[in-house]
Amino acid sequence: MRETRDAEPAGEREPAGRGGIELINVTKRYPGQDAPAVDDVTMTIRGGEIVVLLGPSGSGKTTMMRLINRLIEPTSGKIIVAGRDALGLDPTELRRHIGYVIQNAGLFPHMTVATNVGLVPQMLKWDKKRIAERVDELLELVDLDPAQYRDRYPRELSGGQQQRVGVARALGADPPAMLMDEPFGALDPITRGNLQDSLLRLQEELGKTIVFVTHDIDEALKLGDRIAILDKGSRVAQYATPQEILLNPADEYVEQFLGGGQAMRLLQFSRVADVPLQDVPRARTGDDAAEVRRRIEGGEIGFAIVLDERDRPVRWAHPEDVEGVTGPIGERGMDVAPPIRARDTLQQALESLIQIDHEWVPVVGPRGVYRGTVTLGTLQNAIKDMKDRARTRRRPS
Template sequence: MDDGADRAIRLINVTKRYPGQRTPAVDDVTLTIPGGEIVVLLGPSGSGKTTMMRLINRLIEPTSGRIIVAGRDALGLDPTELRRHIGYVIQNAGLFPHMTVATNVGLVPQMLKWDKRRVAGRVDELLDLVGMDPATFRDRYPRELSGGQQQRVGVARALAADPPVMLMDEPFGAVDPITREHLQDSLLGLQEELGKTIVFVTHDIDEALKLGDRIAILDQGSRVAQYATPLEILLEPADAYVEQFIGGGQTMRLLQFSRVADVPLQQVPEAAPDDDAAAVLERIQAGRPAFGIVLDEARRPVRWIHPEDLGGVTGPIGTRGMDTATPIRARSTLQQALERLILIEHDWVPVVGPRGAYQGTVTLGTLQQAIKEMKARSRDRRTADGS
C-alpha cells in the first residue's frame, strides 16, 4: 500500500448482519473519512461505532457494501496484508505481556522482514516520538509501566511501519482524567507532525470535540445523525438527538473546543530574510496593517518587521525586525488563545499549523469578535427552532 496514495477511507453502503439478530449492527452506512484527518465515531453502546472500525481492517467482514482504504478495495486485499498497513490502538494498549517494550513496538516491522538494525532504529525513533526515553523504557515489560505509558507504547506500535491509516478504539478510556488529557494532547501533537488518517472511537463528547477534525454522531442502528466539524455540531446540531447528545453549556463549549483555525485569521505582508528591503517596504506600505512578518525557509514565523526597520536599507532585510511572540497553534482552543493573549505583551500573535508553518495572525479583538459571531449564530438558531 503506497503511503503517497489517496489516504481517505470510504464506506459505501456498508451493512453488517449477525446471524440470529433481527436488526443489522451496521445498516447501509456511507461515509468518507478524508485523508490526513482525525474523524471521531461518537455514539452510545449499540450504535455500531466499534463494529464500523473493525470492518475497516476486516477483523469482521461486511455482509454487503464496499470499503476503500488508502485508494484500494479492502475486500480485495489479503486481510493480514491489509492490517499490516493499518495501525490499531485499543483500550489498555493490548501489549503482549511477555514481550519487552522494544519487541512490542517492533513487531510489525519484524513481520515485514526489516533487518534488526532498521527495526531497532525505528523503535528508538518512535519511543522518542511518544515521549518515552528509549534507554529507560526499551527493555521494560508492560507490567512495569503505568497505564498512560502502556497507551503511549500502543500508539508507538501502531505507528511502527508508518501506516497511512490508524484506528483507535476507545484508546484512552481506561486511564485517569489527567493522564487521558496528556495522551489526547500527545496525539494532537503527533498528528500535526505525521498527518495520518485516524478513525477514533469514543462515547465521550468532550473527547470527540477536542480531537476530531470531523465527528460522526451515531444513533442506534448506526444511523449517522450528523457528520460535521466540531464547530458546526456545536453551532448547528442537526436534530433533537444530536442536541441532547452534546448537552448544554454551548457558550462554554465554544470556548473550550472551538479552535483558532475556526476563526478568520488576519493576514499581514510576508517577507523572507533574503528579500530586498525596498521591495518589502513597498509591500508593507501598500498593505494593512503597516508592518509585516518575516518567515524562514519552512514558512515558520521569525520576526515582525516595520517601516522604520527598513529606512535607508539596501539589499536583503537579513535579521532586521523584532522577534514575534511564541506562535499560537491553529489547533489551540479559543480559550487557550484568549488566555495567551491576555497574559502576553504583544497585541498580534502569529498562528501556525503543522510543522510550525505560518497561517495568519490573531489579536484579542479578532477572537472576541469571532466568539460574538458564534454566539449570535447559536442564538439565532435557537430562536428559529423555537418559533
C-alpha cells in the first residue's frame, strides 16, 4: 500500500463505531485502463461524523462513494457499513439502508413530492399510514410545510427545494449512513450556503454518518468533521479535521490545494466545539437555594447556570438571587442570552458576542444540551493560540 498522511494504516485502524464505514485495502480497476481508479485505499469513517472527500476530477472521490453502496463493485478489498460486510449483502438491500443524495436531487418528475420521499419505505413494505406520517415528518425536518409541498411535483419546486426533498428521500427509512455526491454543486451561492446550514442543523439533530463529495475547499471546511484530501489515483494526501489541515498541511500538494488565506479560514471554518469552553457551577430549578449559593461561592466565576430537565440553559443565578431563599431556587435569576451552538464557526460566535449585552453566553450541542460557556476573551485566546501554533509550524527548523 502506498504511504498516506493521516489516513489509518491497515492494522492500526480505530473502530468506526455504530453506523461507521470502513474501507480496507479497496481497489477498483477498469478494463483497458493502466492505472486503477481507486488504489488500495484504507480509511475509517467514524459513526456520526461528516467526512468530506475532497479532490480534483480524477481523484477517485465519486468512485469511492459508489463503491460504498455497490453501485460499482470493487476489484479487491473489504467494505464495512454499520458493522456489516457490504460485499456479503444483497446490493439492493444494502442501498435501501444507505441514503443517497446527488446533484440536482434526482427526483422522479412524474411522482409527487410525497411519493418521492416515501419510495424507500414503500419498497420496505411499510403500511400507508406509517409512510404518510414519515413523509410529513421528513418534510418538516427539511423545512418544507407538508400541507404545502407533499402533493406538488418536482417541476413546481425551486432548485433548493428539490434538494431538500432529495435529502428527505435519502432519510426515508432512517438509514445509519448517507452518501452525498456534490448535492449542492449546481445551486447559486446563497441557496448553497442556506442548504449547507440546513445540513449542519439536521446533522446536529440526527447524528448520521455522512460521506460528502465536493471539489470546493470552502464547502469541505464548513461541513466536514474530517476531510480526506485526495490526489490523482485516490492517494489520501491528508485525512484530518479542518483545523488540523489549515494549521498543518501534510505536504506541498495540500498547501497548493488550500490556496492560501489559512488565517482567515481558521476564523471562518473553525468551530466553537474546537476551542476550550469555560464551565460554571450548574443548578436546576428544583435545587435547594442554600446549596446553589455554596456552589457559587465555591467557584471562581461568581454565578451559576440554571439548566432545565433536558439540560438546556435557561437562566443565570447570582448570589443575590438566592440570598435568604429557603427551598428550591425556582424561577429566580436572569434569562440567558440566545445560546451559541457548538457547530457555529468562530466568526459566527464573535458576531453573536459583539451584538448582545451579555458577557457570558452558553454553548449548546445537539438538542440544545448545555456544553459550556464562551466570552470574547475565550475566543480571543483560542484564536491567538491557533495563530501561535501556525507560526510555530511555519518556522524553519
